[in-house]
Amino acid sequence: VSDADIASKYTDIVALRLPETEDVIDANFITNNVVGYVGAMEPIKHGARLMSEVGSLKVDDSLRGHGVGTILFGRIIKAMQDEGITPYAFCNSDSLPIAKRLGGREIESADEVPREALELCQDCPLYGRTGGKKYRCCDTVVVWNTPTETN
Numbered sequence: 001v002s003d004a005d006i007a008s009k010y011t012d013i014v015a016l017r018l019p020e021t022e023d024v025i026d027a028n029f030i031t032n033n034v035v036g037y038v039g040a041m042e043p044i045k046h047g048a049r050l051m052s053e054v055g056s057l058k059v060d061d062s063l064r065g066h067g068v069g070t071i072l073f074g075r076i077i078k079a080m081q082d083e084g085i086t087p088y089a090f091c092n093s094d095s096l097p098i099a100k101r102l103g104g105r106e107i108e109s110a111d112e113v114p115r116e117a118l119e120l121c122q123d124c125p126l127y128g129r130t131g132g133k134k135y136r137c138c139d140t141v142v143v144w145n146t147p148t149e150t151n
């Protein structure tokens with residue numbers, strides 16, 4: 001999958017840029033750098049609801065552990081929920097704690113996300129070797145409720 005393929009599917013991107021300030025020691029370096037971003041895929045109809053994948057969370061290495069990823073993830077999830085869209089994400093060990101802190105829960109079966117969401121997994125050499133996950137993906141798939149749903 002190329003960068004262009006990914007970019008063509010994303011409809012919303014949230015990015016943070018550090019504010020310009022003279023208090024920052026290396027302002028010339030930091031001011032013009034995006035410190036993090038996250039994207040959301042075009043929504044897909046799944047049963048009675050629209051669902052959209054949140055992905056490509058990236059935070060500058062020097063700023064990890066300072067809440068930037070949580071802010072980005074939280075803002076895009078809230079924006080989607082405000083539009084009545086149910087977000088889901090494929091989480092690795094870095095993004096899973098953030099997703100869980102923000103109220104995401106691991107899916108129990110592949111039926112909880114659109115079929116298209118798991119299509120790429122079938123090409124992965126790790127597909128089906130996940131040690132107990134019923135949906136056979138090496139990432140942990142997390143879904144959030146829309147505001148009208150309850151746990």
